[in-house]
Each structure stands twice: as C-alpha cells, then as structure tokens.
Amino acid sequence: xxRFSQSARGMRSSEIRRLxxxxxxxxxxxxxxxxxxxxxxxTQVIDELYGSLSLEAKQAALQYGPTSGYxxxxxxxxxxxxSKGLPFEGQSLIITTGAQQAINLLSKTLLDPGDxxxxxxxxxxxxxxxxxxxxASMAAAPLDDNGIVIDELKKVLDANxxxxxxxxxxxxxxxxxxxxxxxVRRREVLEALAGRDxxxxxxxxxxxxxxxxxxxxxxxxxxxxxxAGEPVCYAGSFSKIFGPGLRLGWLLGPAEIVEKCELAKQSxxxxxxxxxxxxxxxxxxxxxxxxxxxxxxxxxxxxxxxMLDALAAEMPSPVTWTRPKGGxxxxxxxxxxxxxxxxxxxxxxSRAAFVTGSGFDPYGVKKNCFRLAFxxxxxxxxxxxxxxxxxxxxxxx
Amino acid sequence: xxRFSQSARGMRSSEIRRLxxxxxxxxxxxxxxxxxxxxxxxTQVIDELYGSLSLEAKQAALQYGPTSGYxxxxxxxxxxxxSKGLPFEGQSLIITTGAQQAINLLSKTLLDPGDxxxxxxxxxxxxxxxxxxxxASMAAAPLDDNGIVIDELKKVLDANxxxxxxxxxxxxxxxxxxxxxxxVRRREVLEALAGRDxxxxxxxxxxxxxxxxxxxxxxxxxxxxxxAGEPVCYAGSFSKIFGPGLRLGWLLGPAEIVEKCELAKQSxxxxxxxxxxxxxxxxxxxxxxxxxxxxxxxxxxxxxxxMLDALAAEMPSPVTWTRPKGGxxxxxxxxxxxxxxxxxxxxxxSRAAFVTGSGFDPYGVKKNCFRLAFxxxxxxxxxxxxxxxxxxxxxxx
Numbered sequence: 052x053x054r055f056s057q058s059a060r061g062m063r064s065s066e067i068r069r070l071x072x073x074x075x076x077x078x079x080x081x082x083x084x085x086x087x088x089x090x091x092x093x094t095q096v097i098d099e100l101y102g103s104l105s106l107e108a109k110q111a112a113l114q115y116g117p118t119s120g121y122x123x124x125x126x127x128x129x130x131x132x133x134s135k136g137l138p139f140e141g142q143s144l145i146i147t148t149g150a151q152q153a154i155n156l157l158s159k160t161l162l163d164p165g166d167x168x169x170x171x172x173x174x175x176x177x178x179x180x181x182x183x184x185x186x187a188s189m190a191a192a193p194l195d196d197n198g199i200v201i202d203e204l205k206k207v208l209d210a211n212x213x214x215x216x217x218x219x220x221x222x223x224x225x226x227x228x229x230x231x232x233x234x235v236r237r238r239e240v241l242e243a244l245a246g247r248d249x250x251x252x253x254x255x256x257x258x259x260x261x262x263x264x265x266x267x268x269x270x271x272x273x274x275x276x277x278x279a280g281e282p283v284c285y286a287g288s289f290s291k292i293f294g295p296g297l298r299l300g301w302l303l304g305p306a307e308i309v310e311k312c313e314l315a316k317q318s319x320x321x322x323x324x325x326x327x328x329x330x331x332x333x334x335x336x337x338x339x340x341x342x343x344x345x346x347x348x349x350x351x352x353x354x355x356x357x358m359l360d361a362l363a364a365e366m367p368s369p370v371t372w373t374r375p376k377g378g379x380x381x382x383x384x385x386x387x388x389x390x391x392x393x394x395x396x397x398x399x400x401s402r403a404a405f406v407t408g409s410g411f412d413p414y415g416v417k418k419n420c421f422r423l424a425f426x427x428x429x430x431x432x433x434x435x436x437x438x439x440x441x442x443x444x445x446x447x448x
Numbered sequence: 449x450x451r452f453s454q455s456a457r458g459m460r461s462s463e464i465r466r467l468x469x470x471x472x473x474x475x476x477x478x479x480x481x482x483x484x485x486x487x488x489x490x491t492q493v494i495d496e497l498y499g500s501l502s503l504e505a506k507q508a509a510l511q512y513g514p515t516s517g518y519x520x521x522x523x524x525x526x527x528x529x530x531s532k533g534l535p536f537e538g539q540s541l542i543i544t545t546g547a548q549q550a551i552n553l554l555s556k557t558l559l560d561p562g563d564x565x566x567x568x569x570x571x572x573x574x575x576x577x578x579x580x581x582x583x584a585s586m587a588a589a590p591l592d593d594n595g596i597v598i599d600e601l602k603k604v605l606d607a608n609x610x611x612x613x614x615x616x617x618x619x620x621x622x623x624x625x626x627x628x629x630x631x632v633r634r635r636e637v638l639e640a641l642a643g644r645d646x647x648x649x650x651x652x653x654x655x656x657x658x659x660x661x662x663x664x665x666x667x668x669x670x671x672x673x674x675x676a677g678e679p680v681c682y683a684g685s686f687s688k689i690f691g692p693g694l695r696l697g698w699l700l701g702p703a704e705i706v707e708k709c710e711l712a713k714q715s716x717x718x719x720x721x722x723x724x725x726x727x728x729x730x731x732x733x734x735x736x737x738x739x740x741x742x743x744x745x746x747x748x749x750x751x752x753x754x755m756l757d758a759l760a761a762e763m764p765s766p767v768t769w770t771r772p773k774g775g776x777x778x779x780x781x782x783x784x785x786x787x788x789x790x791x792x793x794x795x796x797x798s799r800a801a802f803v804t805g806s807g808f809d810p811y812g813v814k815k816n817c818f819r820l821a822f823x824x825x826x827x828x829x830x831x832x833x834x835x836x837x838x839x840x841x842x843x844x845x
Contacts, residue, residue, distance in 0.1 A: 053613055055708060059557040062711045068612045070512055074763055084512070092510040094503060101498055113691030114491040117468055118540070146546055147696075148717040155716050160456040180715035184452075216450055250450045276593075282449055294510030296722030298545075311452060318577035319552050320545040324721040325693030383792070394520045415684070431634060 057164065063180050073404040080436035082423040085226060085379050089427070091284040091350055092294050093343050100333040112329040112367055116318045120146030120301075121328035127335040128301060135258075136275035139213055140168040143309035145316065146397060148323045150256050150300035152173075152285035153183045156253055156319070157302065159218070162187045167214040169207050169249075171199050172412035172422065173382070175226045176220055178254065189413035190215070196373070198222060198232030201239045207245060217250045223270045224378025225256035227411045227422035231269050231376055241277050248282070250308065253436040256288040256300075257378035262352035266376045274303065284308060289331055291379070292340060292347075297327035351379070354433060361434040365441035367448055373421075379426040382408075384419060389447060393420040397443035403436045454561065460577050471802040471824055477833035479802040479820040482623060482776050486824070488747055490740050498639070509726040515714050517543030517698075518725035524732040525698060533672035534682060540706035543715065545720045547653050547697035550683035551710040552578045553716070554614070554649055554699065559584045564611040564645075566604050570808035570817065572623045575616055576653065576712050582837050587612070593770070594806070595619060595629030598636045600608050607646060614647045620667045621654035621775025622807045624819035630771055638674050645715035647705065651740060653685040653697075654775035656741055658707040659749035663773045671700065686728055688776070689737060689744075694724035748776070751822040751830060758831040762838035764845055769820075776823040779805075781816060786844060788818040794840035800833045 063304030067309075070084040104112070111121070119125065124146060133139065147153040161169070164186025170179070172191035182189065190211050192203035199220065208215060220240065222232040233238070240258070242252055250272065258270040274285035284304030289297050304311055334340060356373055361370055362381070372383045385391065391407040398404065423440070425433060467481040500759070508518070516522065530536065544550040551574070559565070561583025567587035568574070575611060579586065587608050589600035594619065607610060617637065619629040629637070641648055648670065655667040671682035681701030688692050699706055711721075729736060752772055759769055759778070769780045782788065788804040797802065805817030820837070823831060 052702065052704060053645055056556065056563075057559055057711065058560075059697040059708045062715075063712065064711055070510065086512050089507045089511060090495045090508050094506040095511065097506065109494065111485045111693070113491065113494065113693040114486060115468065115687075115692040117481050145484065148720075152717045159453065161450060161453055163453045163455075166453075177715060177718065184712065184715050218833065228709075242554075248450055263654060290512075294507070294723070295512040296510040296726075298717060298719065298721040298723075305449065307449060311456045314461055315456065315581065315602065317461065317573060318548065318581050318717065320549045320695060321574065322695065323545075324695040324724055326695075326724050326727075327721050328693075329724075345766065447688050 053070045080403045080432045115324040116322045118322050124328045124332040131436045143306040144303045147296045150286045150288035153302035154178050156315050158185045159315045160311045161216050166216040167211040170219045174412045191413040198236035198335045219252045221254045228382040229373045229375035229380040230309045245379045251283045254286045261377035354382040358425045361437035379424050381423045390418045394443045398440050401437035401439040467632040477800045477829045483824045486719040505508045509723040521729040522723045523530040535724045540703040541700045545695045546698045547683045547685035547758035550699035551575045552714050555582045556710045556712045558613050564608040565614045567616045573807045588810040595633035612705045616649045618651045623778040626770045649681045649825040651683045658774035754830045755822045759832035776821050784803045790844045795837050798836040800836035
C-alpha cells in the first residue's frame, strides 16, 4: 500500500457520518447536526421552480458551466449581495460547492504547512478540518457575548506576526456558540486587522436567520464595513436559506485572491452543479428567498425559545449557556472539571444526542462544553430532549 | 495583499472558460470542449424522474447527505459497477463531485511536493492540473495505438523508483488521444506495476461510449483485471452517461485509501449534491442508463465517422490522426516543426476552434499536436469545420 501524504496523515474527521446517523434515527432526540428540519425544506417551491424551466434552462442545467458559476446565478446573486451592502469594486464572486468549498479553496490558495490560521475559540469544525488538512497550525482567541475578545485577538496576532496568513470568523450567529458580534466589536475587529496583510475570511451562513427584525442591523457583514483594499473574503451559502442538498455557496473577495481560488476550483471539481445553480437562480429571480426566510425565521425562533425555556427550567446552576438571537445553536459551558463526553454517553442511553465541544476547540483540548442545535429537532421533542440532557449533566455533577 | 501558497503559485489553468466560450458561440464551429451535445442531454428523462419523486425523496434531495454518498445511489451504483466486473471485496466506493474531484481527492491523499505522478503523454489536462496543484512532478510515457508504450512506462517507473506515488491512466477512449488499450496491453500494464507499491488511478469516463458492440470486451477496466490486493483505484463519472451538470462521479478502491479520500472530502465540500444524487439513483434504478447509452453511442459514432471521413479527404499528407472506436476525441499530430497554436489562430479567423496539444503534454512542451472533439459539434457542421482546420494546417505547412 503506498504511503499517505503529510496532509492525509494529519486529517481530522468532522464526524459528519455519526451526526447524520443521530439526526436520521427517529428513536433519538437529536440536537446534533447543523441542518435544517426536513419539514422546513422548500420542496413545493422546488416543484414550482423546476416546472417553470425552459428547455434551454434544462439543457444548461445538465451541461458543464463556467468554473466561476452559472452566469445568470452570478448576476442574481450579485444583486442579492449588493442589497446586503456588500462591495463589488475590485472584487470577484465565484459559486462554490457549499461554503465548505469556499473555505477549502481559500485555504489551498493561501496556506503552506506551518502557516497559522487565527480563529475564534470555539470555531466551526469543518473549517478547522480544512485548515489542518493544508498543514496549518491554529491559534485562537476566546468569544464573549459580543464577539471575539479583542485584546486576546491582538495578542494572538502579535504572537504570530510572521506566520499568520488568515483570520477566520463567523460573526453572525456563530457556529457553535450562537452569539452575534455587536457593531462595536465588528469595527474593533477591522481596526485590529488593518494594515496587517492578513486575509480575513468572514463565514456567514446564518446571517439571514435573525429571530427578530429589530436585530437585522446587527447582521451587516464585516465585508460591508471594511475599508476598500483590505483583503477581506466573504463566504456564504444557500444551505440554510434554500437547501443544503443543492451544495451551493459562494466566495466574494479581492479579484486577485478569488481568481486564484477559481483556478484551484478548476482542478477540484471543474464547476459546481449547474443543475442546482439553475434552480438557485430561479429561486432568487422569482423572489422566493424573502418568503422562505420569513417562514424559517419564525420556525427557528420558536424552537430556540422552547430550548432556552427548557434549559432555564432544567439545567443545574453551575452550567451556563448562550442565548442566540438567530441561527441554529446554543453553546453550553459546564464547570471546567466536567467532561461533555460523559454527559453525551449518559444522554444517549436515554436517546438524546448533541455534539461534544472538543471538536470545536481549535486546540482540541477543551472538554467541558457542548453544542445543542435546535434547527432540525421537532418542536414537540425539544423540551423532552433538554430534560434528558440536563439529567445527564446532573448525573455527572 | 497576503502571499499566496506554494500550491497557488504553481497552479496551471485548464482554460475551461475559453473552451466553453467557443462551444457556446454559434458563429464558431467548435471542436474544443469535452462535453456532450446539448441536444443529446436527456432533459425529458429528467422530467420523468423528477416527476416520479416522493416527498421523502425530495426532502432527502434538499438535505445534507453522508460524505460518502446518498446511500440508495451507492447501492444502485454498486450494482452497476459489479455488472461491469469491478471488485468490491476489501474496497470502498464514494460519490464525488465529478471524476475531477476523485482525481483531486486521491492527489490530496497521496501526494507531497516532490512526489512523481506517472502518466500517459498526452494526458488529461484536468488531472495534470490537480497533480501539479499538490506540488507533484510529472513523468510520462508515450502512447501508441494500443495504449501506453510498456518499455517506456517501465523506464519511467525505474527512473523514479523512490518518488513515484501514482500512475494515472485513461485506458478507454483516452482523453485526448481517443485510443483504447488492447487487452494484451492492459495485462502488460498490470504486470509492470505489480509489486511496486504505486497507486494506479484508472480514470474511465468514456468506457461506455464504444461505437460498435463488438468492441465492448475491449472496455473491461484494469481494476476488474488486477490481482486482489493491488492498490488500484477506479474513477468514473455520470458526466458522459447522464449529464455533466449533475457533477457526479465516483472513486472505487482499496478501503484504506478511499476512506482517507472520504475524510479529505469532508473538508472539501462535505458531500456532493444530494439533489442530483437522488436523480442519478432513479436513473440507474429505473433502467434509463442502457436506453440513453444506445442513443448516444449511435450519435457519437455518426459524428466520429463524419469527422474521420473529412480528415481523410482534407488533411495534407504529413499529418496523422487517431481513429477512435469510441469516446469524444481525435488526436492530430503534425510534423514536429509545426506549431498547433499557429493553426489555431488561422482556423479561428475562419470561425473553427479546437484545443492545442501543449496543455495535454505533462511536460508542457510539445507543440505539434491538437485535439478535435466531435461529441458536441452539430453533425452538419463537422465536415465544414474540418475543411477550415485542414486549410489552416496547409497554410502553415
């Protein structure tokens, strides 16, 4: 058997298979995977969109498309992103196979073994896996309720001045912590990075999923606030605003960087599915997105409320958790001496599942936290599931 | 602006954008891109398949799936591959985002900078781009009408004994040469590789596209002939047997290798489009593949015959070309002193396009060859296009 590459020897599993198995098992109350509820997926909209396609659109859907994306989708997506205040001057936009591929392409384009990526702690497990697969080392700064702790971020940046190539942030309804950066914190992040020549990758799959219209101004992307000329890349996704199965995301950033990513994509998958790009274009063009968002914002808000109420009622006092204003996640912190994997084992006996926190720790060591996803759990099961999880916590206290 | 990675600095464009533009321009007779004709894409079949989906299938189509693939598709694809004689004992199968991703995943899993990939000369431009993007060096052996020249292959393997990690071959209707390996040559390749501990990647997107049923036995994959335990990986694709826009391919190989590729895929795009996987499963399950193949085999055979007849009538005598028994391509070789890019420039003035050969040369130096794709060119335009190309050749002779 041939020897594996350095990259393959260092690969870390994000345990997608295991998380999906929990979510698919009806005998388990799952707070595990970061996926929309099946019942909320817009199957009827897809029926209507597919039914309205012309023969030419269907032929285009079955054919190769340009690596950068299906041109009509690039146009309708540009219009949508402009409406969110995102800049296009000197920038390029490409369609990617999920935001995961946007993260991977930028990693391939920027990272050599030994380079450092600075992230939040905790951070998105799929992004960490991508960075590590290119031989990067992680350095992280903690979060508080308003975002990454600026003094800690500066310390980490200063300590890695020569090796830091990228800062990876997920400012709106962060995965896994569920928090959203305040406007002040966003400005402080941009100030801390100004002039450092480090690429900021802003990952924003959840920004549209605020629960209360009054919180909308909080979701303005860093990319929309950054000074022109700063190397800020913005990754987004159709997964949470249409359907993950389409495997469509995007990367918007300085033309010089995004064109290298496009080159990397040529030999990664040639192009993303034209079939699903044609549907995504129709979805944007016909104004279905705002209608769908209105439905899911309300549904996720109800689920979050049920979960937060149940946590307040059930969870023993030394345990704390975040109170999300949007997105999919609540992040639970236990006293440092406790191990979330023991809670997990106990909860699973009573048929409830979640994700232990160590995978989200860029250093892979922190054991006392875990993530509860409320987005795919049926409303009527959430309180019961939280009772099981809280009982499991009490049993190891 | 941050510094690009070593990988990004070495990236080579496969010029997809340029090739697609030629193919999309109705004023140009295009022999450029390796794509099916739009009129041959099975849009009506897709209508029927989509129309027959249950609500559960539509929900699955919009949801994340396991990284390894949508389980029903893995099952139906396994049945199809078994019917082609491919082995499953000790092997794993994953769905990839086109065969291009299968090539990329195996490269990521096996190749470190400085490793050598041995290929045919000429070889598939997209595979070369993937190998080079991981810092590999290329070493190549020439083709004759029956496959890779065995003595040259052995020489190259011996000369790179410590650094060769992978051999990349495209034995059936090779891209770009159009030739198919004889059964004898296939056995000789396996003998030459036996015991060397080098991974053989067999890329087989065109094997089903033989023009004459009597040539079918020639298409038996190397993977089906190899001794158990040899590290042979088999990549295939739905692009040429269903539609490229689905972006679905696969990788079958030793479990240990393919499971590493699955891990790499987790952080590359999480999973391939579930939406198109659901459709591909229905396509296989309902027996549409053999019906579609019967149609396209006949259509591509007619196009190839028209092209070969026109070449025989028009091309000046010092020029030679291959006579494909299947697939998409004819490979044209001019006297060594001639430069295909001059022919290209001349032909384009009269509105005909093809792909010059230097991109297919693993060393990037050979200038006297070019590739003619007949698969996407309307039948009634082929003879006229060849007249333009032949006139361009004569003008620089």
